[in-house]
Amino acid sequence: METLGGHAARQVLRLCESAGLSGTDSAEYARTLLTVLGPVAERSLDLPPDDSSFLSDDHTPVEFSLAFVPDGEPTLRVLLEPGYGAASLAENGRTGLRAVHEMAQRWGFDTKRLDELEDLFFPPSPQGPLALWCALELVPGGVPKVKVYLNPAASGPERSADTVREALRRLGHRQAFAALPEGDRHLFFALDLGHWDEPRVKVYLAHHDLSAAEAAGLSRLEGGPGPGEVASFFRMAAGHGTEADAADVEADTEAAYGAQGPGLVRRPFQSCHAFTETATGRPSGFTLYIPVRDYARDDGEALDRAVAVLGRHGMDAGPLMRSLSAVTARPLQDGVGLIAYLGLAHQQGRPPRVTAYISSEAYEVRPPAAAVASLTAAVL
């Protein structure tokens, strides 16, 4: 019987090896993934997924990513939902908190900053699209760097802004909320926990209908990134360099799903604002995320976009291609969504990073956009 944990652990093992981690580290990280997932790892892939999870499109509670730097090997990361499959969002959150506390014990870090926020993000009857996710940066040595993602809408979507403001305030970032740009929704509130040089507090905003110029205007960093750099990333990743292509994909998607969808026709763009110090009141990090899967016909096209973006930043796309083959044997043209997002991250004092998010596809491969349209046409 194929299990969720078996599937994901095999992927992580192959990804670690292809990222050049030692055999010992790779095996250790595969075990860590199973530990953090807990009993859910044993879940048969024949059972339907927990469709309340939106960690990934097919509701796999695991997503991989690579963070590229101009000089050096990319870092492999994995995003996980420890409370996946819980009977309620409250239970999902409790399981998530337990998993984080177990990690803290195992790797010797403190969770004070998370514990201080518990009432805000874990009310008795939480609402919203998630309870707790965590991400691990699989650095050499077998001890990952840990990030925790919380849900600003936990106490109600209408309270999201207040929740974010209060959480920032409790962590000493009193002016941070006022420094954030406008957005359509607060999506995540994230904390770096454990062994970081400069642990960040991050606020993620959703933006619908963003233009390249508007995207470039979202950064609140002092001294960069240049608007040209952000706008060109936006165009390269979303394919807006060729408006005709974008219109085609949109027409195909709408033909398949209708303009209103079941669910979203296109996911919003996201911006992330990272705070590391409390003196200036300004963020020291800015990231823009493009849901490239909603702007490409298939993963071949998504990969082309990634390769172009990486090339533009002087980064080698080889590790991305190897990672895709480590995760799946399917031809890239046979689906869309293996590459879920492309991101461009700026952190003050460091070179920009390009991030690529890779789906596990444990449950499902989304058909290519054009194929969906013609399939619908055939059925009609």
Ligand code: TRP
């Ligand atoms: N799957 C969710 C989404 O598409 C959340 C998510 C997973 C996400 N990985 C991400 C959001 C990377 C931004 C970037 O929104």
